[in-house]
Amino acid sequence: MKLVRSSLIVGVWAVLASNATIAQDNYQFASKTPIAWDRLNDYDQVVQICRDLVAGYPDLLKMESIGKSVQGRDMWALTLNVEKTGAAESKPAMYIDANVHGNEVQGTETVLYTIWYLTKSYGKVPQLTELMDRTAFYFVPMINPDGRAYWFAQANTPHSSRGGQKPTDNDGDGLFDEDPPNDLDGDGNITQMRRLDPLGRWRENPDDPRIMVRVEPGARGEFRRYELLGNEGIDDDGDGDVNEDGPGGYDTNRNWPADWQPGFIQYGAGDFPLSLPESASVANFILARPNIAAVQSYHNSGGMLLRGPGVKYVEYPPADVRVYDRIGERGARMLPDYRYLVIWKDLYGVHGGFVNWTYEDLGIISFTNELWTARKYFGTDERPDRDDLMAFNDDLLFGQSFVDWHAVKHPLYGDIEVGGWTKTSSRVPPPFHLEEECHRNFAFTMFHAEQMPLLEFQNVETTALGPNLWRVRVDVVNRRSIPTVTAQAQKRRFGPRDSISINGDGRVVAGGEIKDRFLGPFEAVEHQPQRLWVNEGIPGDGLRGFQWIVSGAGPLTIRYDSPRAANIETRVEFK
DSSP: OHHHHHHHHHHHHHHHHHHHHHHHHTTOOOOSSOOOSSSOOOHHHHHHHHHHHHHHOTTTEEEEEEEEOTTOOEEEEEEEOOGGGOOGGGSOEEEEEEOSSTTOTHHHHHHHHHHHHHHHHTTTOHHHHHHHHHOEEEEESOSOHHHHHHHHHSOBOSSOSOSOOSOOOTTSSSOSSOBOOOOTTOSSBOOEEEEEOTTOSEEEETTEEEEEEEOOTTOOSSOOOEEEEEESOOOTTSSSOSSOBOSOOOOGGGOSSTTOOOTTTSTTOOSSTTOSHHHHHHHHHHHTOTTEEEEEEEEESSSEEEESOSSTTOOOOHHHHHHHHHHHHHHHHHSTTOEEEEIIIIIOOOSSOHHHHHHHTTOOEEEEEEEOOGGGTTTOSSOOOHHHHHHHHHHTSTTTTEEEEEEEEETTTEEEEEEEEOTTSSSSOOHHHHHHHHHHHHHHHHHHHHTSOOEEEEEEEEEEEETTEEEEEEEEEEOSSSOSSOHHHHHHTOSOOEEEEEEESSEEEEEEEESOTTTSOOEEOSSOTTEEEETTOOOTTOEEEEEEEEESSSOEEEEEEOTTSOOEEEEEOOO
């Protein structure tokens, strides 16, 4: 009896284990290119990962340099397309980039994760397979390769190496990059400096001497006063200021044509729109691909899904705002610690921003995601204070994101101490959070991609009006939220127009759009009725109807052409 019972238990466990393996295999399947997602990668490592992905999936990926950075590094782009379902340019496409600011490093990992997850999913995950069959993707993992390389190779704060590495006279003294921060203790980080001062306005927090707090007026008792001296550095150029002219100084995300303003209005804007090689290379790449129907750019940090406008005086058409809201509000649910915000209203004003250009000039629905938020440290709705940050450093990172105060010699200030947060703190997720950040943002981007136009014909009708005279009607339906022509694209008159044509043995006598199929006749065009221009495109989750009067008895082909949707056609037989 015991033997039978034991055999039964073993059998049950075997079935459960088998089912668990099947369930696991449904979403944990191997890639041909194994990549660890608990670490960040420098420029050379990113390029190698891209090459490895292309080598693993040559039938899906192509890689090309689209230009050179200021320091001559290649700006690599990858195209993901299923060739057997059509050329990339024949499909609606999504453009995805990251790392426009050199210190905003984890965006690159999110782009790489997107490529990695899509390639390994093809033929295994139906939802993603269907998306890849009908769309194409363009990826530029590093917009600012020089800034990324400097962030990895040199000592930095969490916020430095934001711009590119073109020598710039930031302090107006006629010299370039002559007074950068200095790593006084050689630990690879630019932390803070302090020195004892009997009149100092700062003291150590009595509960944690690593944290500096202001001295309260009238404070009594025994404590040491300090003067905070800013980031580690010396007065390299002897002008009495410290660290006032570091490397670079321009901002590629302020160099775009949309509402571009000169440097005295918008810091880092460059000499004129697209004056920087990085932004010019990306602009040429995008403008050469009118099939791009969605744009995603990854930044850090703050946990935000951002859309334009960047300034108060620019307004977006209500029809497009509804599309933005549907995608952005869904994203805020997929990324529960993120907020869906408008750049100028909820963050700050931006002139010459990238996603402002891609929408305001090109009419492409575009988002910027600010990756990572300190609210995830302890899973609270409130932003953590300094005590919380230190507790996270101690309890979960084992002290690795903070450098304890320690003594160094300074040529100007004498005996000082340096200490503070490392360059990988605050803006960058800790390693154990990185993969979740990559996956959730990738999933949101796929929802955005899923909303690119998907067209089909419906209600194709032929009605005899007399001998060899026919009326042909058809509806063109868009099954997704993004229109083939956004309201902004209509206003800017950007790009090739949509059109619908009818061709065959018969002669097209008249043709036009059916404005109201129930209340009146269609609006016939004056010239070339066999090809109708559809300037307003097909609305998201909507349709437009068209009608022709045709003389003849042969079959006809109806075709709808759109640069931001896959073209469709159908054959009409007269009965």
